[in-house]
Amino acid sequence: MKKEFSFDAAFVKNLEDTYKELHRHPELGMNVVWTTQFVRAQAAEMGLAPVELPGLETGAVFVVKGAKPGPVLALRADMDALPIEEAAPVEWKSQNHGVMHACGHDLNTTVMLGVLRHVVEQNWAAKMSGTLKFIFQPAEETLEGAKAMIEAGVLKNPDVDLLLMSHGDPDMHVGEVGVFREFSHANSDEFFIELRGKGGHGARPYQTQDLIVAGSRLVDAMQTIVSRDLDGRETAVLSVCSFNAGSAPNILPGYAKLSGTVRTFKTDVQETVMRRMKEVCDSIAALFHIDVALDYRVGAPSSPIDDRAEGLLRDAARAVLGVENVKELKTRTGGEDFAFYARLKPAGVLRLGVTTPGEARKGSTHSPTFQPDLAALPVGVSVFLRLIEDFLLNR
Ligand SMILES: [Zn+2]
Numbered sequence: 001m002k003k004e005f006s007f008d009a010a011f012v013k014n015l016e017d018t019y020k021e022l023h024r025h026p027e028l029g030m031n032v033v034w035t036t037q038f039v040r041a042q043a044a045e046m047g048l049a050p051v052e053l054p055g056l057e058t059g060a061v062f063v064v065k066g067a068k069p070g071p072v073l074a075l076r077a078d079m080d081a082l083p084i085e086e087a088a089p090v091e092w093k094s095q096n097h098g099v100m101h102a103c104g105h106d107l108n109t110t111v112m113l114g115v116l117r118h119v120v121e122q123n124w125a126a127k128m129s130g131t132l133k134f135i136f137q138p139a140e141e142t143l144e145g146a147k148a149m150i151e152a153g154v155l156k157n158p159d160v161d162l163l164l165m166s167h168g169d170p171d172m173h174v175g176e177v178g179v180f181r182e183f184s185h186a187n188s189d190e191f192f193i194e195l196r197g198k199g200g201h202g203a204r205p206y207q208t209q210d211l212i213v214a215g216s217r218l219v220d221a222m223q224t225i226v227s228r229d230l231d232g233r234e235t236a237v238l239s240v241c242s243f244n245a246g247s248a249p250n251i252l253p254g255y256a257k258l259s260g261t262v263r264t265f266k267t268d269v270q271e272t273v274m275r276r277m278k279e280v281c282d283s284i285a286a287l288f289h290i291d292v293a294l295d296y297r298v299g300a301p302s303s304p305i306d307d308r309a310e311g312l313l314r315d316a317a318r319a320v321l322g323v324e325n326v327k328e329l330k331t332r333t334g335g336e337d338f339a340f341y342a343r344l345k346p347a348g349v350l351r352l353g354v355t356t357p358g359e360a361r362k363g364s365t366h367s368p369t370f371q372p373d374l375a376a377l378p379v380g381v382s383v384f385l386r387l388i389e390d391f392l393l394n395r
């Protein structure tokens with residue numbers, strides 16, 4: 001691994017201590033009060049005052065303005081944890097019962113705090129053409145934080161030109177990172193379908209409206225939406241994940257409930273799937289003389305990746321880690337509330353390898369045994385510092 005930045009031991013220890021403190025004090029959703037204060041105290045130590053966020057009690061934003069004019073680059077970290085009891089055998093175990101930084105947002109926050117500290121301590125502002133905005137947001141997991149930050153005006157004053165984030169990834173080793181093309185995450189929607197009709201004796205189906213047969217026909221009919229209603233060059237996933245009905249081998253039920261998930265990337269594809277699902281439900285209702293109610297819930301949107309943002313991340317990562325350690329990642333089918341920013345501003349996502357080289361991962365994200373290798377911290381900081389050099393220093 002090339003070492004573009006060699007940090008002194010005190011800087012690296014500070015990163016590790018910061019991570020451990022954050023890890024010990026996980027908080028949920030919008031309620032990241034301790035974490036917000038901790039981040040603000042760190043910045044205050046560097047001589048930085050937070051930007052006011054009207055209407056928000058948590059979250060913190062800091063601006064470092066360069067001596068010369070230039071673009072505004074925003075770096076976003078999420079700060080919230082998950083309602084999981086920690087089972088990782090670490091000394092810096094969660095002190096909040098039933099809450100754990102199991103998605104590694106403590107790591108994301110530490111990386112961006114490290115970038116901020118280096119930029120401030122080395123007085124990069126004096127030679128920078130442009131502005132850096134550091135965004136520490138609450139409630140990524142509940143998909144509320146980005147929306148709240150945007151409403152509080154985080155993308156304005158100064159207006160953000162490019163927005164980047166980093167997330168720990170246990171499927172890569174320390175020293176490896178990944179970037180995305182086109183989309184980092186999918187539109188993640190849920191649906192619930194209720195069928196109502198006349199139940200009755202299993203021996204006399206002609207006196208009933210058989211919801212088992214109707215529901216089966218419905219599941220079957222939905223399989224042709226992706227295969228027959230979408231352009232073959234587009235992609236989508238439609239999965240029926242539950243089908244609950246009935247209680248005994250001789251009773252035809254009067255109620256059935258199905259649920260499932262839809263993953264798409266483009267809005268027009270999402271709209272086609274929604275429209276066709278509604279038409280399939282209505283036609284099954286007409287065919288079997290039953291009531292079919294579709295409740296389609298739009299979830300986190302897909303995150304479009306900007307070409308320039310992706311290029312900047314890839315080039316900076318290659319310079320620091322070597323070409324072979326920068327992976328091109330497939331779009332993830334999970335959700336990420338960074339999408340709310342990425343739909344408004346050109347944006348890019350870096351996935352930072354956190355598994356000890358030569359070892360298997362210690363727990364997946366969202367698992368009670370998730371345990372990143374702290375050696376990932378200076379790697380993440382290095383990539384973003386190199387990117388800032390390329391984008392704002394060497395103009
Ligand atoms: Zn998560």
Ligand SMILES: [Zn+2]
Pocket residue numbers: 103104105140167
């Ligand atoms: Zn996460």
